[in-house]
Amino acid sequence: MSQTTPPQALPVFTDDPYTDGNLADPYPLFDRMRAAGPAVWLEKYGVPAFAGFAECREILEDYRTFISGAGVGPKNLHKEPAWRPQGILESDPPVHGPMRAAMAGVISPRGVRSLRAGFEVFAKELVDRLIEQGTFDGVTELAELFPLRVFGDAVGIPREGREENLLPHGAMNFSAFGPDDERSRSFFEKGAGTHEWVMANCARESLAPDGMGAQIWAAADRGEITADQAALLVRAMLSAGLDTTVFSIGNTVQALAAHPEQWAALHANPRLAKFAIDEALRFESPFQSFFRTVSTDTVFCGVPLAAGSKVLLFVGSANRDARQWGDTADEFRIDRNAGGHLAFGMGIHQCVGQPISRLEMDVLFTEMAARIRSIEPAGDPVPYLHNTLRGWRSLPLKITAA
Numbered sequence: 093m094s095q096t097t098p099p100q101a102l103p104v105f106t107d108d109p110y111t112d113g114n115l116a117d118p119y120p121l122f123d124r125m126r127a128a129g130p131a132v133w134l135e136k137y138g139v140p141a142f143a144g145f146a147e148c149r150e151i152l153e154d155y156r157t158f159i160s161g162a163g164v165g166p167k168n169l170h171k172e173p174a175w176r177p178q179g180i181l182e183s184d185p186p187v188h189g190p191m192r193a194a195m196a197g198v199i200s201p202r203g204v205r206s207l208r209a210g211f212e213v214f215a216k217e218l219v220d221r222l223i224e225q226g227t228f229d230g231v232t233e234l235a236e237l238f239p240l241r242v243f244g245d246a247v248g249i250p251r252e253g254r255e256e257n258l259l260p261h262g263a264m265n266f267s268a269f270g271p272d273d274e275r276s277r278s279f280f281e282k283g284a285g286t287h288e289w290v291m292a293n294c295a296r297e298s299l300a301p302d303g304m305g306a307q308i309w310a311a312a313d314r315g316e317i318t319a320d321q322a323a324l325l326v327r328a329m330l331s332a333g334l335d336t337t338v339f340s341i342g343n344t345v346q347a348l349a350a351h352p353e354q355w356a357a358l359h360a361n362p363r364l365a366k367f368a369i370d371e372a373l374r375f376e377s378p379f380q381s382f383f384r385t386v387s388t389d390t391v392f393c394g395v396p397l398a399a400g401s402k403v404l405l406f407v408g409s410a411n412r413d414a415r416q417w418g419d420t421a422d423e424f425r426i427d428r429n430a431g432g433h434l435a436f437g438m439g440i441h442q443c444v445g446q447p448i449s450r451l452e453m454d455v456l457f458t459e460m461a462a463r464i465r466s467i468e469p470a471g472d473p474v475p476y477l478h479n480t481l482r483g484w485r486s487l488p489l490k491i492t493a494a
């Protein structure tokens with residue numbers, strides 16, 4: 093990172109947000125960061141960090157000042173090489189627009205509607221099995237299983253090899269949006285070879301003719317994007333669309349299991365599933381933090397920022413900001429209007445896969461809500477410690493059928 097001394101008047105924090113302890117429970121540090129002002133200087137990383145809702149949203153909406161084309165991790169990709177070719181996430185207008193349009197054309201709410209019935213069939217099968225078992229692991233037997241099947245099928249990749257490749261690939265990909273430390277390096281080691289598997293499955297010949305991957309290639313045939321961009325967009329589906337939904341499902345089921353009165357409310361009215369999901373996304377955001385690069389010397393919220401320097405955004409903290417969510421910000425309440433949270437980002441890069449991720453979760457939690465009377469922990473949950481993703485490695489759960 094290019095700045096090593098804090099801009100004047102920025103509170104200096106020696107805390108490291110990426111230690112085991114702070115990843116396991118980031119909220120006390122987030123509270124102190126938000127209380128200290130619009131930004132704090134993270135001495136260890138030599139970067140200003142924004143942890144408040146208003147500041148994070150404003151940065152995300154100002155894509156001209158806070159660009160993505162130099163990467164959304166700590167490395168400035170205008171100065172250092174990326175670990176893989178830059179795709180839609182790490183692009184700015186005008187390159188970004190046609191890629192975004194092609195992706196949005198395939199994953200629109202209308203475009204994914206026809207997938208619902210198939211998702212429902214698998215959700216029923218899965219819930220049948222879980223009810224029969226009575227106890228299960230909410231991560232491996234629910235949160236991972238469901239998207240691996242239905243999302244993988246929707247994109248149109250082979251079933252063989254999904255689990256062994258897509259999960260470590262996602263953990264590796266998302267590690268690049270945080271510091272290059274021992275934890276990140278271990279996810280890169282575990283992900284070795286998975287990038288090649290993913291890229292092989294992005295090729296036109298590998299994709300089922302009726303899937304979302306093939307629809308992206310059709311946009312290339314129409315001349316709307318290049319062939320290279322088509323492969324990069326299928327890559328984006330496979331690298332951004334899976335782990336995020338896996339962690340979202342895990343975080344939602346855990347929040348509901350830990351708050352039995354919230355499950356009772358959902359069971360009484362399964363149509364509240366959408367609200368429970370949004371509240372869980374706000375309460376425990378699966379993608380916690382990432383960077384932008386400052387395109388031009390500027391002063392933002394009184395903080396002088398130099399062209400080419402990085403800023404770090406903690407959206408997981410923005411989603412707990414009492415100035416936005418009131419004094420119940422730290423409570424999980426499915427009757428809250430959690431709309432407008434930053435778990436999917438905001439602005440031109442806001443998650444384009446939302447319609448399918450939301451569809452997956454809506455189908456799954458609507459089915460669970462109707463058929464499961466109670467859900468409770470059956471052992472200690474094991475956190476998944478990752479620099480940018482927040483979720484669970486294991487969630488022992490016990491359910492009773494309605």
Ligand code: OVM
Pocket residue numbers: 178179180181265324327328329331332
């Ligand atoms: C990629 C990609 C695209 C969007 C998001 C992402 C959040 C990765 O091009 O592989 O991770």
